[in-house]
Structures are given as C-alpha cells and as structure tokens.
Amino acid sequence: MTEVRKHESVSRLASSVALRIADSMARSDDPHYVLAVPSGRSAIPVMSAFVNEVRERRLDLRRLVLVALDSYVEVTPSGPRNIPIESPQSAHRFLTEHGLDPLNAVSDCSLRMSAANVLVPDASRPEEMERKLREKGGVHFAILASGASDGHVGFNGPGSSEHSRTRIVELGPLTRSDNLVTYPTFGDLENVPRFGVTLGIANLAESREATLVLHGRDKALAYRRTLARAGYSPDWPSSVVHLVNASAIDVDFEASRG
Numbered sequence: 001m002t003e004v005r006k007h008e009s010v011s012r013l014a015s016s017v018a019l020r021i022a023d024s025m026a027r028s029d030d031p032h033y034v035l036a037v038p039s040g041r042s043a044i045p046v047m048s049a050f051v052n053e054v055r056e057r058r059l060d061l062r063r064l065v066l067v068a069l070d071s072y073v074e075v076t077p078s079g080p081r082n083i084p085i086e087s088p089q090s091a092h093r094f095l096t097e098h099g100l101d102p103l104n105a106v107s108d109c110s111l112r113m114s115a116a117n118v119l120v121p122d123a124s125r126p127e128e129m130e131r132k133l134r135e136k137g138g139v140h141f142a143i144l145a146s147g148a149s150d151g152h153v154g155f156n157g158p159g160s161s162e163h164s165r166t167r168i169v170e171l172g173p174l175t176r177s178d179n180l181v182t183y184p185t186f187g188d189l190e191n192v193p194r195f196g197v198t199l200g201i202a203n204l205a206e207s208r209e210a211t212l213v214l215h216g217r218d219k220a221l222a223y224r225r226t227l228a229r230a231g232y233s234p235d236w237p238s239s240v241v242h243l244v245n246a247s248a249i250d251v252d253f254e255a256s257r258g
C-alpha cells in the first residue's frame with residue numbers, strides 16, 4: 001500500500017525524502033547503492049536536501065550510483081543518439097550539476113563518488129542499461145516525478161506496458177509540452193525533441209523503494225489521478241509507484257489541495 005506523506009512546504013518535503021534516502025544508504029551493506037533520479041524541477045530540491053544530509057552525516061559516497069530515468073534523443077543519419085552533455089537539457093548534465101558535483105564538493109576526498117557511477121540510458125544501445133542495472137544490483141531508491149498533464153514517468157507515456165524495459169520511445173504532444181515547462185530553454189515546442197530513451201515501467205517497478213514527488217499547483221491533477229489508481233494503470237504511468245514494494249507519494253500543500 002502506497003503511503004501518502006503530505007508536507008506543508010517543498011523544503012519540508014525535500015528534507016523528508018532526503019532523510020529517507022540517506023538512512024537507506026547508510027543502512028545498506030550492498031557493494032553499490034543505486035539512486036534513480038528524474039531530470040527536472042521535482043528532483044532539484046530533493047537532491048539539494050540530500051547534499052545537506054551527506055555533508056552533515058559525512059556519508060561515504062564511494063558506493064553511490066546515480067541513474068537518470070531518461071534522456072532526450074536526437075535522430076542523426078548514423079542513428080539515434082543522446083543529446084550532447086553540453087546541452088542545457090541533458091540528463092547527464094542534470095545529474096552532474098545536481099548530483100555528482102555538489103555531492104563531491106561537500107565530501108572528503110577519500111569518500112567521493114566516481115563520475116563513472118553516473119549512468120544514463122544510451123540511445124545507441126538501450127539494452128546496455130539492463131546489464132548495468134543488474135551489475136550494480138538494481139535500484140535501491142527511485143525518486144519518481146510525474147508529467148503534469150499526462151502522467152508520464154521517465155519518458156514512459158500513456159499506454160506504456162507494465163513489462164516495458166529500457167527503450168527508445170516517441171514523445172507524445174503532452175509529454176513534450178510538459179517538458180517545455182520543465183526546460184523553458186527549449187524556447188518553443190518545436191524545439192522539444194520528439195524521441196527519448198527511458199528506463200521502462202518494469203525497471204522502475206523493481207526498485208526496492210520509491211517515492212513519487214509531487215510539488216506545486218500544476219501537480220494537483222497528477223496527485224488526484226495517481227491516488228485514484230490502486231495499481232499500475234497504463235493510462236497514468238506514474239501510477240507505477242503502486243507496484244514498488246516500499247512506496248510513497250510525497251506531496252506538498254499546493255499539489256494536495258489543488
């Protein structure tokens with residue numbers, strides 16, 4: 001049963017999620033601790049609160065692996081490939097700027113995470129992610145975010161199968177317009193890529209623990225729709241949170257009352 005945690009502010013929400021991630025990482029004896037992170041506004045305050053936890057508790061980051069849920073893809077004559085890391089909308093850049101760099105900046109040199117432990121699904125060989133996830137022992141904690149208007153999670157849009165795994169997908173019009181809100185730097189809907197590479201619903205469902213982070217008024221629909229579903233419903237993919245063993249929805253006042 002997914003636990004609903006309501007918070008009076010985004011900063012309270014972020015601290016609460018970050019504390020749970022830090023506790024779970026500190027408890028784990030596994031050779032790797034894999035944290036899945038969505039690119040976008042939902043994860044930014046959570047990652048920043050996680051950096052604070054790491055600083056205060058002097059957590060050892062050497063086992064930490066950060067996994068991006070997805071990446072935008074550009075189609076070239078030689079085949080599909082991820083948009084360059086220099087691009088402002090790059091998931092790899094996001095994980096570097098909101099994860100790797102600030103985490104290492106607050107850590108002792110001997111406890112830092114390796115840049116090689118930032119994993120992003122790769123459009124030129126999506127199936128590689130399956131091997132890497134197996135090798136790292138699977139996702140320990142997934143921070144999930146929801147598309148405001150169509151419930152996409154990662155880039156799994158409406159209609160995504162419960163059994164889907166890492167693959168290239170075409171982005172629907174609502175997913176693309178939601179992403180223009182996430183990344184105003186696209187400037188215009190026309191500039192939002194039409195394809196992405198994403199972890200699948202099955203990959204997310206296999207996480208040991210997950211929370212769907214919903215903050216801000218524009219996530220009120222996502223909150224209502226996800227709550228209204230008892231299990232996974234392909235018409236609202238972020239309902240995948242209900243399939244995860246230890247699952248929660250962390251919602252702020254704005255999203256919960258809307």
Ligand SMILES: O=C(O)[C@H](O)[C@@H](O)[C@H](O)[C@H](O)COP(=O)(O)O
Binds near residue numbers: 037068146153178
């Ligand atoms: O990595 C991801 O998961 C995707 O890029 C995407 O699914 C994003 O998380 C949502 O569109 C919500 O974005 P916001 O958090 O900006 O609302």
